[in-house]
Amino acid sequence: MLSQFLNNTSDMSAEQKELTQTPLLKIWVPGMGSSLGQRRGSSRPQFTNCPTMIVMVGLPARGKTYISKKLTRYLNWIGVPTQVFNLGQYRREVVQTYKNYEFFRPDNEEAMKIRRAYASNALKDIANYFTKEQGQVAVFDSTNTTRERRGVILSFAKEKGYKVFFIESVCDDPEIIEANTTQVKLSSPDYENCDKEEALVDFLKRIDCYKMSYVPLDEEKDRHLSFIKIFNVGSRYLVNRVQDHIQSRIVYYLMNIHVTPRSIYLSRHGESELNLLGRIGGDTGLSSQGQKYAKALAEFIRGQSIKDLKVWTSHMKRTIQTAEALGVPYEQWKALNEIDAGVCEEMTYEEIQETHPEEFALRDQDKYRYRYPKGESYEDLVHRLEPVIMELERQENVLVICHQAVMRCLLAYFLDKSEDDLPYLKCPLHTVLKLTPLAYGCKVESFYLNIQAVNTHRDRPTNVNVARKPEEALQTVPEHL
Amino acid sequence: MSSTEDVIMAIPRELTQNPLRKIWMPCKNGLPDKHISQKRVCMTNCPTLIVTVGLPARGKTYISKKLTRYLNWIGVPTKEFNVGQYRRECVKIYKSFEFFRPDNEEGLKIRKQCALAALNDVRQYLSVEGGQVAVFDATNTTRERRATITRFAEQNGYKVFFVESVCEDPSIIAENIVQVKLDSPDYTDCNTEEVIQDFMKRIRCYEKSYQPLDENLDRELSYIKIMDVGQRYLVNRVLDHIQSRIVYYLMNIHITPRSIYLCRHGESDLNVRGRIGGDSGLSPRGKEFAQCLGRFIQDQNIKDLKVWTSQMKRTIQTAEALGVAYEQWKALNEIDAGVCEEMMYEEIQEHYPLEFALRDQDKYRYRYPKGESYEDLVQRLEPVIMELERQENVLVICHQAVMRCLLAYFLDKSAEELPYLKCPLHTVLKLTPVAYGCKVESIYLNVEAVNTHRDKPENVDISRLSEEALFTVPAHY
Numbered sequence: 001m002l003s004q005f006l007n008n009t010s011d012m013s014a015e016q017k018e019l020t021q022t023p024l025l026k027i028w029v030p031g032m033g034s035s036l037g038q039r040r041g042s043s044r045p046q047f048t049n050c051p052t053m054i055v056m057v058g059l060p061a062r063g064k065t066y067i068s069k070k071l072t073r074y075l076n077w078i079g080v081p082t083q084v085f086n087l088g089q090y091r092r093e094v095v096q097t098y099k100n101y102e103f104f105r106p107d108n109e110e111a112m113k114i115r116r117a118y119a120s121n122a123l124k125d126i127a128n129y130f131t132k133e134q135g136q137v138a139v140f141d142s143t144n145t146t147r148e149r150r151g152v153i154l155s156f157a158k159e160k161g162y163k164v165f166f167i168e169s170v171c172d173d174p175e176i177i178e179a180n181t182t183q184v185k186l187s188s189p190d191y192e193n194c195d196k197e198e199a200l201v202d203f204l205k206r207i208d209c210y211k212m213s214y215v216p217l218d219e220e221k222d223r224h225l226s227f228i229k230i231f232n233v234g235s236r237y238l239v240n241r242v243q244d245h246i247q248s249r250i251v252y253y254l255m256n257i258h259v260t261p262r263s264i265y266l267s268r269h270g271e272s273e274l275n276l277l278g279r280i281g282g283d284t285g286l287s288s289q290g291q292k293y294a295k296a297l298a299e300f301i302r303g304q305s306i307k308d309l310k311v312w313t314s315h316m317k318r319t320i321q322t323a324e325a326l327g328v329p330y331e332q333w334k335a336l337n338e339i340d341a342g343v344c345e346e347m348t349y350e351e352i353q354e355t356h357p358e359e360f361a362l363r364d365q366d367k368y369r370y371r372y373p374k375g376e377s378y379e380d381l382v383h384r385l386e387p388v389i390m391e392l393e394r395q396e397n398v399l400v401i402c403h404q405a406v407m408r409c410l411l412a413y414f415l416d417k418s419e420d421d422l423p424y425l426k427c428p429l430h431t432v433l434k435l436t437p438l439a440y441g442c443k444v445e446s447f448y449l450n451i452q453a454v455n456t457h458r459d460r461p462t463n464v465n466v467a468r469k470p471e472e473a474l475q476t477v478p479e480h481l
Numbered sequence: 482m483s484s485t486e487d488v489i490m491a492i493p494r495e496l497t498q499n500p501l502r503k504i505w506m507p508c509k510n511g512l513p514d515k516h517i518s519q520k521r522v523c524m525t526n527c528p529t530l531i532v533t534v535g536l537p538a539r540g541k542t543y544i545s546k547k548l549t550r551y552l553n554w555i556g557v558p559t560k561e562f563n564v565g566q567y568r569r570e571c572v573k574i575y576k577s578f579e580f581f582r583p584d585n586e587e588g589l590k591i592r593k594q595c596a597l598a599a600l601n602d603v604r605q606y607l608s609v610e611g612g613q614v615a616v617f618d619a620t621n622t623t624r625e626r627r628a629t630i631t632r633f634a635e636q637n638g639y640k641v642f643f644v645e646s647v648c649e650d651p652s653i654i655a656e657n658i659v660q661v662k663l664d665s666p667d668y669t670d671c672n673t674e675e676v677i678q679d680f681m682k683r684i685r686c687y688e689k690s691y692q693p694l695d696e697n698l699d700r701e702l703s704y705i706k707i708m709d710v711g712q713r714y715l716v717n718r719v720l721d722h723i724q725s726r727i728v729y730y731l732m733n734i735h736i737t738p739r740s741i742y743l744c745r746h747g748e749s750d751l752n753v754r755g756r757i758g759g760d761s762g763l764s765p766r767g768k769e770f771a772q773c774l775g776r777f778i779q780d781q782n783i784k785d786l787k788v789w790t791s792q793m794k795r796t797i798q799t800a801e802a803l804g805v806a807y808e809q810w811k812a813l814n815e816i817d818a819g820v821c822e823e824m825m826y827e828e829i830q831e832h833y834p835l836e837f838a839l840r841d842q843d844k845y846r847y848r849y850p851k852g853e854s855y856e857d858l859v860q861r862l863e864p865v866i867m868e869l870e871r872q873e874n875v876l877v878i879c880h881q882a883v884m885r886c887l888l889a890y891f892l893d894k895s896a897e898e899l900p901y902l903k904c905p906l907h908t909v910l911k912l913t914p915v916a917y918g919c920k921v922e923s924i925y926l927n928v929e930a931v932n933t934h935r936d937k938p939e940n941v942d943i944s945r946l947s948e949e950a951l952f953t954v955p956a957h958y
Contacts, residue, residue: 019762019794019801027809028797219713236700239714242732245871252729255719283851285496317496320505324494332504334857345851374760374822380811384861394722 024362026371051130052246053157054139055150057168059214060207061180063233064169067254068141069440071167074253077413078386079379080246081135085126087142088188090118098190101202104209119149123156130162137246145214154225165247166227167254168217173232177207184439233259253390259437262396263306264414266407267432269318270294271453274346275429278454278480281338281345286321289453293430294325296449300432301326301399310398312336312388319401330401335384338403342375349458349477353470360473364464367423378423381409389413404456407433414442424460429453454480501839502856503848528607529723530634531616532627534645536691537684538657540710541646544731545618546917548644551730554890555863556856557723558612562603564619567595575667578682583690596626600633608637614723615639622691624698631702642724643704644731645694653710654684661916711735730867736914739873740783741891743884744909746795747771748930751823752906755931755957758815758822763798766928770907771802773926777909778803778876787875789813789865796878807878812861815880819852826935826954830947837950841941844900855900858886866890881933884910891919901937906930931957 019028054071056064068084075082094114095103103111122140129135144150150166157164171177181203185191191199217227219238228251229238237255242248270290274282286294301309311328313319314336323330344352344359352360356373363370371377376384385406392398392410400410404427412422414435427433430453434445455478463472494507531548533541545561552559571591572580580588596619606612621627627643634641648654658680662668668676694704696715705728706715714732719725747767751759763771778786788805790796791813800807821829821836830837833850840847848854853861862883869875869887877887881904889899891912904910907930911922932955940949 019798021794027792028794030801223713235718236696237714237716239716239732241712245868248729248733248871251732252725255716255728256725315504317498317505321496324496324507334860383811391722394725 062169082137101205265399339405342372539646559614581686816882819849
């Protein structure tokens with residue numbers, strides 16, 4: 001850094017280049033904002049400076065794939081490109097039909113050869129993901145139960161300059177293992193044509209094959225490695241040598257998730273006065289339809305008979321008014337406030353088109369990253385909602401009464417939606433979404449509470465060019481008064 | 482839901498917006514009704530007792546003080562209770578390690594009394610004074626002592642979370658002794674050699690009876706075991722949000738020597754005109770400051786310096802002059818003054834005299850209409866603080882209100898003091914952790930700038946005259 005600085009001292013006076021603000025992201029950059037690559041300033045916090053391999057460790061049915069998928073979903077949502085590489089998938093591609101547990105016997109030489117081969121392919125794909133696809137984190141989801149296998153991975157990573165972080169799941173509670181097996185294994189492609197009993201017997205034998213050679217991560221012998229050992233679904237954790245920010249965030253996330261059955265209810269506030277007028281943002285109260293919805297919501301919630309329900313709102317009048325109708329305590333989160341539309345607050349889309357046609361077009365070009373002048377982007381929203389997601393993970397039954405853009409972000413997290421899909425997710429007024437974790441994903445039930453409301457969903461128009469005509473821009477604007 | 486019957490007829494209460502914090506609250510006849518959970522997640526529904534565990538010189542007090550500082554900063558009323566202090570009040574003069582010998586009956590009696598006195602004060606703090614977390618800082622090395630504390634907590638309805646520090650590295654222990662024990666009131670008239678010798682013997686008094694938290698025997702307890710200054714952690718049964726945050730914090734702090742440099746952007750065009758907020762560029766003097774800052778940083782010869790800015794033009798322009806890579810954090814943006822953005826204080830007084838007075842009444846909690854409060858700022862800066870803890874040498878180029886919040890965290894300033902901390906333009910504050918606190922060096926880079934610090938005026942009443950309100954406004958063009 002010093003040498004870089006010395007090189008620049010001679011042009012210090014010329015160095016004070018003018019800054020321009022990029023039109024989409026509203027980020028200040030030196031020069032004409034042409035080559036972002038030359039910038040010294042990065043607009044995103046650097047989570048890590050080199051790719052990271054997360055390596056799962058553990059016997060079958062210990063939740064490795066559950067953790068892998070959930071962690072990947074979380075990392076992608078917070079903006080860290082992550083992908084799972086599940087060795088079971090690789091196996092199924094190579095060995096088309098699964099016969100029985102004998103494939104996994106440690107003395108099955110032929111199978112061992114095949115297994116080593118596709119493991120090696122998976123590593124090649126990981127290298128490809130990092131170098132060609134700009135991936136930042138790869139989750140290597142496999143048992144990795146021997147020191148030898150882990151050694152191979154470590155050498156590979158060392159050679160390529162990747163960081164390695166192990167996640168080991170240790171569980172000796174037979175009830176949990178059986179529940180896992182029932183929830184996810186019996187419906188696996190491996191057991192498509194078997195009856196439940198057969199599948200269970202075979203799977204338990206499969207686990208036995210691994211048990212013999214299982215060498216868990218050891219506090220002493222593996223003290224130079226970076227890892228977290230999770231005991232019995234989170235009652236205890238052993239964390240060793242966390243190297244950087246992303247590993248620290250991963251540990252924090254893993255320590256907050258749980259598998260206790262529960263449901264998360266997402267809903268917007270009831271229809272507001274500004275909704276009726278087709279105006280965005282602001283801080284108005286509920287319209288009369290909105291008030292009806294609040295009462296209907298209370299009835300619906302009572303009907304669901306939810307144990308220990310927590311209710312969260314934003315700091316905005318309309319969500320609080322909605323919660324008030326429930327007659328139960330609720331918590332206000334500023335982080336749940338609607339996206340700040342900056343200079344466009346309380347405008348109709350027609351007004352935005354009239355006063356800021358270029359902004360309106362830019363937003364249609366990249367709705368996720370577009371930041372309103374003096375306002376926020378969906379990307380900013382996700383960042384501010386992260387603590388909400390973390391707390392939702394910790395909690396059990398929760399009803400979140402929020403806003404359209406906010407609900408889209410939360411929904412995208414639970415349903416693993418991409419940045420492109422997120423800003424266009426349908427979250428209509430007066431509809432409650434009930435999310436229940438199931439197997440590796442989330443079951444969604446949608447309840448329209450039968451109270452009329454305006455539509456506030458504006459689809460992406462066909463023409464997103466800055467040069468488009470007003471009619472083309474306003475084509476997809478929903479009706480309003 | 483328990484009271485289903487009486488809820489069926491719930492009539493939504495009218496809402497009113499609290500004028501200071503701009504929080505919507507239910508009201509009856511225009512007055513605020515039943516208190517409901519406000520603004521932030523309920524950290525915990527009952528008080529928490531954090532209990533340190535470990536031999537002397539394992540960093541228990543360091544951790545206690547740091548954790549207390551952090552929790553108070555994020556708004557969780559926390560207080561530490563150091564049993565050593567109680568002992569010093571009881572036994573006015575410390576003679577030698579012999580006091581701590583396990584066969585010293587008299588010593589044991591006094592020490593037990595001190596522990597109980599401290600627990601009594603804990604009860605006062607948590608149950609009477611409205612504290613939320615108490616940190617009980619003592620060795621607590623025997624299972625028996627910990628059982629006494631657990632019983633006490635159960636009787637009073639407190640959750641218990643143990644923080645154990647285990648360390649066998651002799652160089653770290655020696656360094657601890659030098660850093661904090663030499664200056665202890667126990668050793669006022671001793672030389673270094675004497676102190677180290679006596680203290681080592683003191684540690685040995687505890688070693689025989691030390692029963693570390695055990696994975697099996699203590700599996701029902703909630704605790705974190707920190708091993709070798711953070712190389713390794715064992716975390717057991719985290720019960721709630723606050724414990725989860727505490728674990729995350731403890732896992733991110735380190736003791737590697739480093740310095741944090743805080744400064745504001747160079748003087749901006751709006752600064753010069755006495756206007757707040759906005760997103761303007763640097764004035765000519767501001768640009769000069771940026772150059773000086775570059776030279777200053779170079780002279781400091783800092784190893785692996787990270788530079789952070791906000792996403793506002795003026796901090797970025799300042800960083801650009803350094804000629805090194807920097808990261809932009811939106812979280813470091815200046816406080817949002819909402820409808821008052823880009824106004825002069827005179828204009829705020831003219832258009833929003835009520836708001837202006839409310840702000841002077843409680844500057845920490847006051848939220849600008851459609852804007853933020855210092856309290857909001859602290860919440861948005863928390864991830865910045867967490868990352869600052871993880872990092873080593875960092876230069877943060879930010880803004881007045883933001884810098885005040887960060888400074889308050891490092892220097893343990895209260896919510897009342899925070900909004901009035903002096904953070905003038907063109908001045909770099911170098912913070913270096915030392916012993917239990919932070920050394921501050923203030924370096925004015927000798928480039929003139931306007932003063933942007935407005936003190937609290939004497940009259941904060943909403944009925945005050947304009948002149949009284951504008952009394953403390955600094956000069957501008």
